[in-house]
Amino acid sequence: MAKRQGCRTVSFDRPVYVSAHAAIVGQKEGEGPLQGTFDMVSGDTHFGQKTWELAESRMQRIAIETATGKAGLNLSDLDFILAGDLLNQCIGSAMASVSSNIPFIGLYGACSTMAEGLAVGACLVDGGAARRLCAAASSHFCAAERQYRFPLAYGGQRTPTAQWTATAAGAAVLTHDRTPVRITHALFGQMVDLDVTDANNMGAAMAPAAYDTLTHLFEDTGTQPSDYDRILTGDLARVGSALLRDLFGRDGVDLGATYDDCGVLLYDTEQDVHAGGSGCGCSAAVLCGDILDRMERGALHRVIFAGTGALMSPTSVQQGQGIAGICHAVILEGS
Numbered sequence: 277m278a279k280r281q282g283c284r285t286v287s288f289d290r291p292v293y294v295s296a297h298a299a300i301v302g303q304k305e306g307e308g309p310l311q312g313t314f315d316m317v318s319g320d321t322h323f324g325q326k327t328w329e330l331a332e333s334r335m336q337r338i339a340i341e342t343a344t345g346k347a348g349l350n351l352s353d354l355d356f357i358l359a360g361d362l363l364n365q366c367i368g369s370a371m372a373s374v375s376s377n378i379p380f381i382g383l384y385g386a387c388s389t390m391a392e393g394l395a396v397g398a399c400l401v402d403g404g405a406a407r408r409l410c411a412a413a414s415s416h417f418c419a420a421e422r423q424y425r426f427p428l429a430y431g432g433q434r435t436p437t438a439q440w441t442a443t444a445a446g447a448a449v450l451t452h453d454r455t456p457v458r459i460t461h462a463l464f465g466q467m468v469d470l471d472v473t474d475a476n477n478m479g480a481a482m483a484p485a486a487y488d489t490l491t492h493l494f495e496d497t498g499t500q501p502s503d504y505d506r507i508l509t510g511d512l513a514r515v516g517s518a519l520l521r522d523l524f525g526r527d528g529v530d531l532g533a534t535y536d537d538c539g540v541l542l543y544d545t546e547q548d549v550h551a552g553g554s555g556c557g558c559s560a561a562v563l564c565g566d567i568l569d570r571m572e573r574g575a576l577h578r579v580i581f582a583g584t585g586a587l588m589s590p591t592s593v594q595q596g597q598g599i600a601g602i603c604h605a606v607i608l609e610g611s
Contacts, residue, residue, distance in 0.1 A: 278402045282496025286462045292398040293611065294457040295408065295449040296347035299565035300339045301557075302417070302443030308543045313565040315342050321418065321443060329363060332416035332445075333371035335557075336361070339447040340372065340412050343564070347408075347449040354378050354449075355406040358397050360389035361414050361556050362441070363423060364589075368414060387482075387511045388465070389413040390446055390560035391583025391604040395462035397450045398606065407451065414445035415555030424475065424590055437477040439513045440549035442542060446560025448568070454611060456572045461497060461607040465489040467587060469600040475586075475593045479516025479539075479551060482584040485601035486512060487523040489582055493605055501531050505576045508567065509603070510559025510583050511539030513552030538562040559583050568608075577610045 281287040298315045306317030316338065323334040336359065344351055357376060359369035360383035373380045385392040393411030400406040420441040450459070468488050472481040486509050494500060501507060512520060517537040524531055538559040539552035563581055570576045582605035593599070 278399055281461070284463055284492050285496035286399065288398055288402045288460060290402045291452065291454070291611070292401045292459045293451055293453060293455040294459070294568060295451040295453060295455050296343050297448040297564040297568045298339050298342035298346060298446070299561040300335050300342070300445045301561050304547065305442055305444050305542060305561065308547060310542060310562065310566050313569060314561065328416055328419040328422065329368060330371065332361060332363070332368040332414050332419050335416070336369060336372040336412055336414035336445045339414070339445040340410050343447040343449050344410060349408065349449065351376050351378060354408055354410055356381055356400065356409040357412065358383055358393040358409060359412040360384050360393065362386065362420050385583065385602060385604060386585030386587055387554055387556055387559060388583035388585035388602055388604045389556040390563060391581055391606055394448065394459060394606045395464060395604050398459045398462055401450050401452060408449060410447055410449050412445065412447035413556040413560040415441050415443070415557035417441045417443045420555060434550055435476045436550055437479065437515050438550045439478060439511065439539060439552055439554035440543065441555035442553045442558035442561065444555070444557030444561035446557060446564030448564055456611055457568060457608055458611045459606050460609050463489055463493045463605045465603040467600040467602050469598045471598040473596055473598055475588060475599065477515065478554060478586040478599065479512045480519060481586045481599040482512055482601035482603070483516040483519035483523065485603040486520050486582055486584045489603035489605050493580065501529065501534055504534055504578045504580055506567070507531060507535045507580045508582065509537045510562065511552065511554040512537045512584055513539035513554060515551045571608060571610055574610060579608045581606050581608060
C-alpha cells in the first residue's frame with residue numbers, strides 16, 4: 277500500500293492508472309496554441325444553460341461523462357467523483373454531480389484542485405477504498421469574474437499581472453486496470469503565505485508554494501529537474517513561473533526547458549490574457565488534453581503535474597488579508 281517516501285511524498289505500491297481523460301473548453305481556449313487537443317470546444321459559453329454558473333456545471337458534467345465513456349464505463353460504475361471549482365461552496369461541481377447517484381467528494385484548492393483530486397483519488401484507489409473513480413475540475417471566466425471581481429458589463433481595466441480565468445474543464449478516471457499512464461507519487465502541499473495581498477497578482481502569491489512543494493518532491497524522491505520530460509505548474513502564468521525559476525536559481529537549480537506552466541501553454545500572447553491563464557479548469561484541461569494524450573503516445577514518459585492555487589475569497593481580499601498559496605503535485609509515468 278501507499279507509504280511515505282522521505283519527508284512528505286507518498287509513494288504508491290499498488291499501481292494507480294489513468295484509465296481515460298477528457299478536456300472540454302470554450303471558444304477562446306479552443307483557438308489557442310493547444311487547439312485540436314480537446315474533446316470538445318463549445319462556441320456557446322452558456323453551454324445551453326441560463327446562467328454562467330449552470331454553464332460551468334454543464335461543462336464539468338460533459339467532461340466527467342466523456343472521460344467515463346472513453347474508459348468504457350457508465351457513471352454507475354464509478355465508486356467516487358472527486359471534483360472542485362472556484363465558485364462559493366464548490367456549487368458548480370455539486371450541481372454537476374447532483375443527479376449522478378455517485379458518492380461525491382467536493383474539493384477546494386483553487387487552481388490546484390485537479391492535482392489535489394488526482395492525489396486524493398490515487399490514495400483511495402491504492403488503499404482499496406475505490407476500484408475506479410473520476411477526478412475533475414472546472415472554471416468559467418464569466419462566473420469567476422462575477423464572483424471575484426466585477427460584473428462583465430463594468431468593463432474594468434485589467435493590470436498587466438492579472439490572469440484570465442479559463443472556461444474549461446478536465447476529468448480523469450483512475451483505476452487499477454493497466455493503461456499506458458500511471459500515478460507513482462503524490463505530494464500534498466502546505467500553505468505558504470508571504471503576505472501578498474494583490475488579487476491581480478496571483479502568480480506572486482503561488483510561486484513560493486510551488487517552490488516549496490517541488491523542492492520537497494525532488495529531495496524525497498532523490499531526483500532533479502533533468503530526470504523528467506516535463507515539469508508543469510498550473511497556474512503561475514508568466515509572472516509566477518518567472519519567479520519560480522528565480523527561486524530555484526538562487527539554489528543553483530536550473531529548471532531548464534523541461535519546465536512550463538499551464539497558464540502559459542493554454543493561450544498565446546496575442547489573445548489579450550495579460551499574464552496568462554488561471555482557474556481550476558486551466559491546468560485540468562491542459563493535462564487532460566495535450567499532456568495525457570502525449571503520454572499515451574509515448575512522446576512523454578515522466579511528468580510532474582504540480583497544481584498551484586491562490587487560497588482566497590472575495591471577503592478576505594476586500595479585508596486586505598494575505599493570499600496563501602498552495603501546491604499539490606503528482607508524478608505521472610508511462611507504464
